[in-house]
Amino acid sequence: MIYFDNGATSFPKPNSxxxxxxxxxxxxxxxxxxxxHKLALKLSRGIFETRTLLSKLFNTKNPMNIIFTFNATESLNLGIKGILKPGDHVITTSMEHNSVLRPIKHLEGFGVESTIVYGDSKGIVDVSQIEEAIKPNTKLIVTTHVSNLTGTIMPIKEIGQVAKKNQIYYLVDGAQSAGIYNIDVEEMNIDLLxxxxxxxxxxxxxxGGLYIKDNLSIESIFQGGTGSASSSLIQPDICPDKYESGTSNGPGIIGLGAGIKYIMEKGIENIRSHEEELTKHFIEEAIQIEGVKLYGPLDIKKQGAVVSLNIRDIDSSEISYILDEEYDIAVRPGLHCAPLAHETIGTLDQGVIRFSFGIFNTHEEIEYAIKALREIVKEI
Amino acid sequence: MIYFDNGATSFPKPNSxxxxxxxxxxxxxxxxxxxxHKLALKLSRGIFETRTLLSKLFNTKNPMNIIFTFNATESLNLGIKGILKPGDHVITTSMEHNSVLRPIKHLEGFGVESTIVYGDSKGIVDVSQIEEAIKPNTKLIVTTHVSNLTGTIMPIKEIGQVAKKNQIYYLVDGAQSAGIYNIDVEEMNIDLLxxxxxxxxxxxxxxGGLYIKDNLSIESIFQGGTGSASSSLIQPDICPDKYESGTSNGPGIIGLGAGIKYIMEKGIENIRSHEEELTKHFIEEAIQIEGVKLYGPLDIKKQGAVVSLNIRDIDSSEISYILDEEYDIAVRPGLHCAPLAHETIGTLDQGVIRFSFGIFNTHEEIEYAIKALREIVKEI
Structure with missing residues (x-):
């Protein structure tokens, strides 16, 4: 199996x-x-080590600003719902995943207002449009870093400057970028990641996790046992305990630490270069195949390792099925939980076939996928 | 290391x-x-198999009534917050974990009323007191099945009858009982487990997970990508998708399935008998040591595999430290995230040393722990 579904989850993982x-x-x-006891303490120390690695990776001084969650969806819900109250206004973009859009739509039922800034046909969002959308009650801006549909890289540093200038919190969805692109929460004025x-x-x-800026106390979503202040029926107001109720995924967090160490040893720049090279080559070859429609910026400095395409007007699921059955290539068809992004690029009916590359993909695999696409275009 | 902290998490796990x-x-x-693609489908099928195993274990016909969560704390928050609205009244007991008490206290800030029924000095709760606490606006009863402090087994079937008779939802916290005690959600009138x-x-x-009764639709806590109804910005209203946003812990759920299969092969009655035998032996021996104070029912038909004790008035952490350092025995001292339960049995200052036994503990380990307690009592 050639795995080009790293946008959904990376596979395989490093042996470590x-x-x-x-x-x-x-x-x-x-x-x-x-x-x-010794076993519990050993696991606690390991978890703290992963917290420290993440704080280094995202350049925050205090490891306690890193909260562990179940997945990025929980992190986004926590960030969005922890900040917004009835009467507040939030700005987001059409390129967001449903893990951003659905919580915001949910909050609209409780008196939160929202503005959705649309990207252009390549998924590129204009920072000035975000700035123009600011109102006196704007409390939060939420944007993805890299689109999970078009790979479009968002100008998060510029958006962070706009947010800071207007004293608005900025929440970044790093679902497609963390571990591949540099994210410096200080330099980029990111309040929540x-x-x-x-x-x-x-x-x-x-x-998964959420970085919360120093001295920013948001509402917790869960309350429960934290192993701290246990005599109190009130959730403790210290970080990370406030947001980490119940048994965490200890071994999972240890494994995550091993993943981050692997990235640091390889060098995040080298990983990114490798993925850029694969993406560039794939785009250059695919664009030449008659009948293949490519979406997104198609410029490796503006696009992450995600390439979406269609063959003529054929349903994306059909092509993906053929890639899986005939060529043993795993991609993701359909809507990718990003309906407004599909609306933005005009693929809400057809869906797209998403190729998302990862650290363990090779040049040969790209060649094989191109060969497969060439054959399918001819035969179908 | 002799591991007597199975109330916190079972260790080790079966090899499978x-x-x-x-x-x-x-x-x-x-x-x-x-x-x-094939890999994603294989994992989906495995997750469905675990759902089916859980539905068999708890006797619910529809596997889709089983929701997967991060941990029991999320499940309890979802059950409590999914049901209760401002103006509603909830009844719970003093024997609950903070994963029940803290969400309820949190909701009090949003207009939810609560009544806490206190257990007696052995942690036993009188069902008639629960019934007497019912008011016209009572919407939910929440109780644990087995106390994480005293091991006291709650009369959940009788409470379920009271709830049903009064048309009140009943949420059971199975943190200490699932996999060891029979839980039949139909027979016991449990609406949420x-x-x-x-x-x-x-x-x-x-x-972790939450069973939600057929046709009972509660509020979701998270919204996000569900892989279903992806063109909609509104969370889909189907079970389990409504409550399972974002990437689940796929391999963890596969491992959980292996754990349940192991239990079914061994026979839940055999596991319980084994734990009862260990607990009975430990109580019978510990009760004879002068200076040891035991808490809870001390009757194996009224108590799970959790035994809490103290040595005279010595701080529970001190004794636990000695057990760990000198004897390599892992127990849990302190307050166990259950402050009202400690208040109920009078140990809020001293805490207790909790021994919680599991399937892989042996008679010899119990003997060794008793020997250790005898020596400590003499030396300290």
Whole structure:
């Protein structure tokens, strides 16, 4: 199987991720932060190490600003619902995933207003349009870093400047970028950064996180046992405990730590270069195939390792099925949980076939996929 | 290390849990329910199998009534917040974990009323007191099945009858019982059952679930990508999608399935008998040691595999530290995230040393722990 579905989850993982996850499960799979015995303490220390690695990766001084969650969807819900109150206004873009749009639509039922700034046909969003959408009650701007549909890289640094200038919080969805693109929360004026553990960061599923800026206390979504201030019926107001109720995914977080170490050893620039090279080559070859329609910027400095395409007007699911059955190539067809992004690029009916590349994909695999597309175009 | 902290998380797990979790990670760690390719479908099928196993275990006909969550704390928050609205009244008990009490206290800030029925000094709750607490606006009763402090088994079937008679929803916290005690949601009139995957069900951390009765639609906590109805900005109103946004812990759920299969092969009655035998022996021996104070019913038909004790008035953390350092025995001291339960049995200052036994503990380990307690009592 050639796996081009890294936008959904990265696969495979580095061997160290498998090994360290399993070692934690087998050797010290206790409950961290609950008991004081050796096994629990060992797991707690490991979790703190992953927190520290993430804080280095995103350039935040305090590891306690990194909250562990179940997945990026929880992180985004926490960021959005933790900030917005009835009467507040939020600005987002048409290029967002449903993990951003659905919570915002949900909040509209509770008196939150929203403005959706549309991208152009390549998914590119104009920062000045975001600035123009600001109202006196605007409390939050939410944008993705890299579109999961077109790969379009958003100008997050510029948006961060607009947010800072207008004293508005900025929440970035790093679902497609964390572990591949540099994200410096200080330099980019990011107040909240949601990220999955199991995509670019190469960790196991069941891991994710949210960076919350120092001294920014938002509403928690869950309350429960935190292993701290246990005599109180009130959720403790300290970070990360306030947002981490119940048993965390200890071994998963250890595995995530191994994934981040792998990235740091390889060098994030080298990983990005590799993915850029694959993406560039794929675009250059695919664009020459008659009958193939490509979406997105198609410029490697403006696009992550996500390339969406269609063959003529054929349903995206049909082509994906052929790629899977005949060529053993895994891609993702359909709407990618991003309906407004599809509306933006005009593919709401047809869907697209999404190729999303990862660290372990090779030049040969790209060649093979191009060959497959050439054959399908002829035969269908 | 002798591990007597199974109330926090079961350790170790059956080998099949390690093996199946790892096999899913390495061989088909795709994103279930998102793409249509072979790897994603294989993981989707495995997740459905675990859903089916859980529905058999809890005797619900429809596997789609089982929702997967991050942990039992999320399940309890979802059950409590999904049901209660401003003006509603909820009844719970003093024996609850903070994962029940803290969400309820949080909701009090939004106009929800609560009544807490206190247990007696052994943690036993009188069903008639629950019935007496019912008011016209009572919408929900929440109780644990087995106390995480005293092991007290709650009369959930009788409480279920009271709830049904009065048309009130009943949410059971199965954190200490699922996988060890029979839970029949039909026979017991349970509307919602919260359970962790990583305790008695022997699955990996990062897994949990909530059973929601047929035709009972509650508010979701998260909204996001569900891989279904993707063209809509509104969360789909179908079960389980409504409550399962974002990437689930696929390999964890596969591992959980292996844990449940292990339980079904061993026989839940045999597992319970084994834990009862260990608990009975431990109580019979510990009760004879002068200076040891035991809490809870101390009757194996009224108590799960959790035994809490103190040595004279010495701080529970001190004794636990000695058990860990000198004897390599892992227990949990302190307040166990259950402050009102400690208040109920009078141990809020001292805490208790909690021994919680599991399927892999042995008679010899109990003997060794008793020997350790005898020595500590003499030396300290």
């Amino acid at each position: 991720v498998y090994d360290e996850t399993m070692r934690a499960m087998k050797e010290y799979g206790a409950n961290p932060g609950r008991s004081g 949601a990220f999955p553990g199991h995509k670019g960061l190469l960790g196991p599923q069941g891991t | 849990v390690y093996d199946e979790t790892m096999r899913a990670m390495k061989e088909y760690g795709a994103n279930p329910g998102r793409s249509g 919260a359970f962790p995957g990583h305790k008695g069900l022997l699955g990996p951390q990062g897994t």
